[in-house]
Amino acid sequence: MSRGPELIITEKDNAARRIADILSGESAAADRMNDVNVYEWGGKRCIGLSGHVVGVDFPAEYNDWRDVEPVELIDAPVTKTPTQEGIVAALRRLARNASRVVIATDYDREGELIGKEAYELVREVNEDVPVDRVRFSSITENEVQEAFANPDDLDFELAAAGEARQTIDLTWGAALTRFLSLSARQLGDDFISVGRVQGPTLKLIVDREREIQAFDPESYWELTGELAKSSGDPFEARYFYLNDEGNERERVWDEAVADTLTEALAAADGATVDDVTRRTQTDDPPTPFNTTAFIRAAGSLGYSAQRAMSLAEDLYTAGYVTYPRTDNTVYPEDLEPEELIADLGDSPTFGEDAASLLDEDRDIEPTEGDEETTDHPPIHPTGELPAAADLSDDEWEVYELIVRRFFATCADPATWERLRVVALANGEATPIAERADGLAALRDAEDAAKPADLTADGGLRLKANGKRLLEAGYHEVYPYRSSDERIVPDVEVGETLALSGRTTEAKETQPPRRYGQSRLIEEMEKRQLGTKATRHRTIEKLYDRNYVESDPPRPTRLAEAVVEAAEEFADRIVSEEMTAQLEEDMAAIAAGEKAYDEVTEASRELLSRVFDDLTDSREAVGDHLQTSLKADKTLGPCPECGSDLLVRKSRQGSYFVGCDGYPDCEYTLPLPSTGKPLLLDETCEEHDLRHVKMLAGRKTFVHGCPQCKADEADEQEDEVIGVCPDCGEGAASPRDGDGETADAGGELAIKRLRSGSRLVGCTRYPDCDYSLPLPRRGEIEVTDERCEEHDLPHLRIHSGDEPWELGCPICNYREFTARQEGSELQAVEGIGEKTAAKLKNAGVDGVDELKSADPDDLAADVDGVGADTVRDWQAKAD
DNA sequence: GCAAGGTC
Structure with missing residues (x-):
């Protein structure tokens, strides 16, 4: 048997490094092999994969979608091929002389499959090496030592389930x-x-x-009034009744009933307290974060799911929080909450809250959620403290959320005092049913939602629910959940309250969100x-x-x-x-x-x-499908031919509006260059075209009707800024040979094209086609400053927060073309911006000149460049 | 170029 080192394989580099640290007592040294970290110490080596390093797919002959009937894929073979070549190569190299292999991938089904994939790669190069499997659900000293002391076998059946x-x-x-x-x-x-x-x-x-x-909305009415003690702030109370099942209802579904109730409420000048109920309510702290709960909490701070995960991954990679992809909502046994809270307390932001948590005279027992899994611990801070300056604003906000969530899971429950007051509107001795014509009949005809008895006690019932925070508990450290109070004063049964501020609100049921x-x-x-x-x-x-x-x-x-x-x-x-x-x-x-x-x-x-x-x-x-695809892109009728106007994409990737009748009809309208167009349901009354919204992240804006926008652009007149250097007054030689003289007086103007782009062009276009480009974005301001050389005003561009100076449009264009030529040289491997500038100083402006230059001469003219380097460039430029 | 699942 080979006497080589033992090889430990984990699912990711991060896990490899931490396991190496634990098993080696932090003495492991990291080495790179094929861009992969390999940790080595005392006869052991540890390598981290990157999840699946092989992928499933069909053989290459199934690649062409048009050559293969989709139905053929059903029975097509499924093959596995390496997708992470570097890692696979490194793994094979390490496995070849390993004396033992330990699979230490994540403790879940997919981890077992990833482990089996590694096992098969090992077997390809080493038929006899013994392969063990270790399982642990968090990378802590105890769990890892324990797992490596009691190795197990790979579970091939579990892996097959994944396959x-x-x-x-x-x-x-x-x-x-x-x-x-x-x-x-x-x-x-x-x-x-x-x-x-x-x-x-x-x-x-x-x-x-x-x-x-x-959804078909239904109308209903709600009645409220304001109640107040003789000397006290008013508080809101709402009318309610009991339906046939004896449940309290606030919504009145019949307008006639609502009118009668409104009248009765108007006739009342006070209310008598009929019932007072007090109770204390416990409000338990939240459970530890798994991925879903985290995404939800970050969502209420305004982050998309994708953004929240990306920020959490950054914080994980930087070492500030634990692995963000987990199902678990139960902290591992060996997590020491007190220690972790104390570590976090070193931060100025969290110091006070940490101290208050530790100060309390009690054992800290974190909350637990329903989901307990073996994959990873719930998301919590590691105790490694970032300086606020190390993180972007968004990263910090999410980090603080994770820290505070951890605090909250270690904090006490909050307690609320709930106070419910029911009062009867007085001043109405006559039962309402007798005052309202036909109300009794109405009642018989209506369903269970109607008032069963409007007047049982000779008045209308109004109720108020108050809540007061008795113990803030976890709210002290976790401000993301509402702890708003609703104050209802202490009242006693039989007490008379003033009634004012009566309202009857007509509402409609809303469709589901x-x-x-x-x-x-x-x-x-x-x-x-x-x-x-x-x-x-x-x-x-x-x-x-x-x-x-x-x-x-x-x-x-x-x-x-x-x-x-x-x-x-x-x-x-x-x-x-x-x-x-x-x-x-x-x-x-x-x-x-x-x-x-x-x-x-x-x-x-x-x-x-x-x-x-x-x-x-x-x-x-x-x-x-095609009809629907077209419907998603259709704005409305083409004004020239009546076909549909559609959102289209140019070959350059920009969007515009074009006619479905193309090429017979060439009608087009421009769209803004930023963002992706979204067609709104709202339609322009004048042109019968759907409005357009441009989706561009935070820069999203409503463009409106593209026809209206194009018309507006057309109305803007060209702004003359000077004389055309090609054909204007005093121009050395008029360009066109048809007898026109310089006196024809071409002028330069800022022109706005229908496509939305702008340029500086000659007013005699198309007879004179002199033109200079302008930036696509931003408002153009013509300043008082002038270019002496070209006798043109300087231009200033307003886009974003800071306006920037474009200067003289001719000078600007010259600089631009000069940069372009510089960058031509930069296309040659080994030539960067600085070298290109040096070469340019030496008179080499383009690739052709570089190739024809004498290497020795050129090297003599350019600092820090040898003749061999020049020959090397010339070879590469070919 | 297809999926869904890892990881970055």
Whole structure:
């Protein structure tokens, strides 16, 4: 047997480094191999992978979408190939002479699969080396030592469960994605995708939109009044009644009833306290952060799911917080909250709060959530303190959130005093039912939502709910949850209160709200769609595929069409059932009750049946998708030919409005150069075109009707700034030879083109085509300063916060072209900006001159450059 | 170029 070192393999570099530190007592030395860290100490070496270093795919002959029928993918072989070549090569090299291999990947299903992938790479180069598996759910001294003292075997069945998922996801996803894309002739970047996770997620969004569309608002009324003690602030109280089931209701669904109640309330001049209830309520501190809870909390601070995760990853990489992708909501046993709080207390920001937590005369027992898993600890600060200056504002805000959440989980519950007061409006002796014509009849006809008894006690009931914070508890350290009080004064039964400020508000029931990103992630988690590491990315993917727009995400017509097509022919791909079934099958494989082949074969069989139906409807599906795609891009009628005006993308990647009748109709309108256009439902009354919003992150703005904008631009007159150097007064030689003289007097003007771009051009265009470019963005200001050489005013550009000086447009253009020539040299490997400038000083302006120069002469003229270097450049420039 | 899952 080989006597080489022992090799430990982890899932990521970060874990490798920390495990090496623990096992070596911080004596491990880091070395680089193929850009990968290898930690080495006393006969052991440790390498971190980067998650999956091999990926599943079809063999190359299936690559061309047009050469392969999507249905062929169902039974196509699925192969594994290295995706991280450097890491795989390093792993093979290290494994070759290893005397023992220990797999120390994450303690979850995917970690087992990643471990098995590493195992297979090891076996390729070393058939005999013993391979062990260690499992730990947090990288702490105790857990790691314990795990390495009791090694186990790889669980090949658990890994096979993961492989079944890979195969099923690939075959269903690829076959159906290609089918939809081909049927709608959407190839290239604009393919139409579906998958086990993105499908049901998209359906959640589309279903919610359908509910909103179908929503029929109902009117109702709410009555309030203000009550007050003789000397005291008024407090709001709301009318309520008991329905037939005896439940309290505030909404009055009938206008006649509301009118009668309003009258009765107006007639009352006071109210008598009928009931007072006091109770204390405990408000428990929040549970530790897992990924979903973190995304939600960051979402309420205004961060998108994607942004929140990216910031948390930065904080993790910098060592300030623990691993941000976790399902766990229970801190590990060996976490020492007191120590951690004390460490964080060294920060000026957290010092006081830390002290108050430690000061309390009690044991700190952190809260626990329902979810306890083996993958990683909940997200918490590591105790390593960043200086506020080390972090961006956003990073700091998220870091503070994580610290305060940790504090909150170690803090006391808050307690509230709840006070409920019910008062009867007085001054109304007559039962209301007798005053209101036909009210009794109304009551009989209405359903259970109507007032059962408006007047049981000879008056209207009003209620007020007050809350007062008795013990702030965790709110002291965690200000992200509301601790607002609602003050209702102490009153006694029988006490008379003044009644004023009566209002009757007419309201309507509201449709359900769209899912925000964090709500969507919560819904996905509830349905087991995706994982902690992928849910936010799935949402991002829906944006990329033009399935949703704006925030909260709204589905496009394309998304509706995809969901409709799937519902009709491939319901599984948009149903959460597919994941539920897969989870069940994976559990069965992991338990040894089913085999990988059995599960994947059954899945392929199901997919075949889906394709039986689908293939016949290829054209219908394709047409429907294409119609929807067009609807997403249609603004309204073309003023020249009546066809549809569509948002289009130029070859350069910029957006513009063009006619569907092209090439017969060449009508176009410009769109702003920043952002991605989103068509709003709002339509321009004059041109019947949908308004356009430009989505550009924080710089998002509403452009409005593109026709109106183009008309406005047309109305702006050219602004003359000087004389044309080519054909203007005193020009050395008029350009055109048709007898025109310099006296024709061409002038230079700032011109605004319909495309939205601007330039300095000659007023005699097209007879004279002298022109100078201007920046695309910003307002152009013509200043009083003048260029003496060219007799033109200096220009100033207003864009962003600070205006900048463009100066004389001719000088500016000369500098620009000079820089361009400099950069031509920079295209040669080894020549940077400074060297290019030096070469230029030596008279070498372009690549051609460089190639024709004598190496020795040139080297003599340029500081720090030898003749061999010049020859080297000349060789590379060829 | 397809999925979903790791990681950066």
